[in-house]
Amino acid sequence: MKRSILLVSFILINLCVFAQTPTKVLYLGNSYTYVNDLTDIVERLSQSQEKEIQSTEFLSGGARFQTHWNNSSVINTIKQGGFDFMILQGQSQEVAFPQGQFLSEVYPYAQKLDSLFKAYNPNGKVIFFMTWGYRYGDATNCPFYPPFCTYSSMSQELYNNYRQMSLDFQSSVAPIGAAWSYSINLDSNYVLHSPDNSHPSYDGSYLAACVLYSSIFKENVNSSFNYQLDTQTAQRYQQIANEIVMDSLSHWNLAVLSTNEMLTNNISADVYYNEKESSIKIDVKNIDEDLTVSIFDINAKLIGSKSIKPTNNIISTSIDISNQNKRLYIIKLESSSFSKTFKIVK
Known part of the structure; x- marks a missing residue:
């Protein structure tokens, strides 16, 4: 008799777990997203807070908004519908291009992807993935456009243009780059860049995951999942994400205004x-x-x-x-x- 009761209880518990409707997220991005398997970190962070994310990914090195727009598999997947969110991340430099180049080469393709997603996913939301500047600036492009010369100025250009797109398209932005800047300004000994000074370290990817979690679910990160980090460091990044996202939801177009x-x-x-x-x-x-x-x-x-x-x-x-x-x-x-x-x- 006891075994039967335990069996029924086990079945009920599992039914409750699997009855939860997963949040379906489509990621369009590049190596900034696939390095350290960021989508998996977001999923595991969500699981630790009793939420389930089902991810679909189109991530290739150096991919631009135009790359995804010209990919028939991306277009067909968007048209299938059923997604709750699309996380849209540009190539590391393109969203910081000089204004004329940005408006002609970048903005139109971001707008096309945004509009197509909303047409076929009427209940879905577009969230732009705000990236960060290179650790020591982009030396190759610095002579041609001064904002590329330092981490701070490059990050500011990315901040401005990602936020502008979110406002123009009535979409949202996950302020990952802003959270990076906040963390670095607090204590630069926490290194968010990998040794190539462009891609994220484990720390950088974990902070990005915390920001994405808060941006998707509109709630604080309070998780025991630390990824590759010690507890104190993980909690530091959780707190930063909570402060940057949750204290300014309307600024990132994440709130119902x-x-x-x-x-x-x-x-x-x-x-x-x-x-x-x-x-x-x-x-x-x-x-x-x-x-x-x-x-x-x-x-x-x-x-x-x-x-x-x-x-x-x-x-x-x-x-x-x-x-x-x-x-x-x-x-x-x-x-x-x-x-x-x-x-x-x-």
């Missing part, structure tokens, strides 16, 4: 973060009663509150949060007929 809901009696509210003005905008329609708007931080501490009268059954207002930290905020709307809270990320 707008919440539009029907409240009551045809009253609708649109609450969103306006990055340009660094304010939270509140637009309420079909309202004929006074409205109180309050903003709280994640610890439920009141930051500000105001009461507003409608004009022609419309309320449009904003709350300046330029002096507030980048984090999650709770917006509460109250009137005589309803009370509703919204969560917005700065």
Whole structure:
């Protein structure tokens, strides 16, 4: 009898494990992704936090966005659909090209891949893989374009252009390069480059995996999986990824910036973060009663509150949060007929 009970329990446990729907991720990249088997590190990191990723990879040395666009296997795989995410990584130099060259040789192919993926994977998301500068700059191209001359200036060009593509295409960016820069600025003794001063070391790949995990699942990394690293070093990189990604979700286009809901009696509210003005905008329609708007931080501490009268059954207002930290905020709307809270990320 005991053996039967144990057998049933075992079956139930396994059913629960395998019932989880895997997150399907398509990777288009090159050696920056396949060195140290980054996709496997991401999968194992996810498993340690009770999540499953199913990876499909097109990774070849030196591959550019144009390389993938001209690959019929890539195009056919995208058209098959069913992916939750596409991680899109350019060749190590191309996203830092001079602006004219970037706009003519790089940007169009990234846009084509982005658009095709969204057309055939309507519920999927595109995340650009922000890469990093060469450890000592790109000496070959330095004489022709100064931003290639140092790690910092090359990384800044990559940062600017990857983020610009994510904004233009309404996609997201995994700020791996930004996390690298943050780590190096904190302590350059943690070496993220391999001996060729371009590709990632074990440390660099692990930090990249932590950033990808947070970018995909929108949550902190808190894992006992250390890869090839000691526990203290692994935890350092987890913390860096959490700070860079989770404290600035909207900056990387990873957050839902707008919440539009029907409240009551045809009253609708649109609450969103306006990055340009660094304010939270509140637009309420079909309202004929006074409205109180309050903003709280994640610890439920009141930051500000105001009461507003409608004009022609419309309320449009904003709350300046330029002096507030980048984090999650709770917006509460109250009137005589309803009370509703919204969560917005700065």
